[in-house]
Amino acid sequence: METLISLTGKDYVLTASDMTAARSILVFKVNEDKTRDLSPHITMAFCGESGDTVQFAEFIQKNIRLYAIRNNFELSPKAAANYVRTQLAESLRSRSPYAVNVLIAGFDEHEGPELYWLDYLGTLCKIPFGAHGFASNFVLSTLDNAYLPDMDLEQGIALLKSAIKVVQQRMLISQPNFQIKLVNKDGVSVIDI
């Protein structure tokens, strides 16, 4: 019922997360933030079992912050993604596993923009673009058709807009608002598109 879309461009990653909090047939609110920043250059968008999602995301956020304080430097996006994977994989094999899917968008000074796709089973995948939720059935074809690896920011935003438009036009569930986050060398920022 929730939608996360993300794509990497030449020197940035864009993430779009829907802002609807709903249960059963009822919409609670349409301005829910489904992202947490893990470090100045990493953000994580999440969806899944409500309750689990925020609990897990903030647990990860705080642990990665603790790592940075202890060691005086930030985890790389790759290390952060692998850490999240480990936590999900451990949780999956516990009595009460988290049912959370995430997209991790980061910018590394050596590696450039990076996007990691992770599901609640602990599948970790580094991808150029991707999506979570029902919407992936709609947007992946749009992205497949129009995605280019070296898109500048303007082109990236245009593609993301068209993907969101497809979701809003074709999906049964109403998702009026999307939050867009941009990750580049300057860090994580929320942008309007």
Added chain:
Amino acid sequence: MVEYALEAISHAGTSLGIVSKEGVVLAAERRVSSKLLETRDLEKTYVLDDHVAVCVAGIVSDANTLVHYARSVAQNFEATFSEPMPVEQLVTRVADLKQGYTQFGGLRPYGVSMLYAGWDRNNGYQLYVSDPAGNFGAWRATCVGANAQTAQSMLKTHLAGPSGGSGADGADGPGADTHTSATSQDDAIELTLEDAINLSVKILCKTIESSNVTSEKLEIAVLTLHPVSKKPVFRALTREELDILIARIMAAEAAEKAAAEAEKAQQAARAASEAAAAIRANASGSGN
């Protein structure tokens, strides 16, 4: 209890480490206790991970336990983060374990000092020393074991820059952080890897309490980056390489000694001739 452990280490064979531009050198004296003992290339040096190696001084069985622990910590880190463990973090973890045994009664501390040579993406080549109490510090060059004082002062004379020898003493103590003490690094001499290896052999030749140093009594290993893959490579110098190095150092020292003696002889001769001239002058003076 920790004092006993420290005392034990001060009798162990000297181990030293030097950070150079192109890699880290670990060098150690090995004491051959019996002719019948089988020897390996590296007796006191252990690889903890692809990018970290350690040279130990003290109780060997304790060292084995710590090495075992450090290896598992490093692999655990890599399993979690899919990246090699930053060197300082690994050092900290082992030091934390050691510290625990200084705090709770009834247990003997680990009688081991360790020299860590490592490379990581954040801080490049690094050298750390940790002692039985759990103290550790980052160094550009340092040593542990018997004659550590001698070796340390030799390292200082060879490595401290123009202003380093006098003023920077405070920054040299344990716990000094090489990453932050930028000023003392700037005016210090940066060695090439070859120079660092030569220096380590030279110092060990001085500190080993034996008249003739052979390759059997030394072990030297270097941590470098592979020129193509840029991945860390750890390698022990072979017997043959050590023999060549020792021969070269010995020859250089002999030449130095000969030169010094020639200088001394020349000075003596000059003094004698001056004295003779003075006597002659006196004699001619009294003649008038």
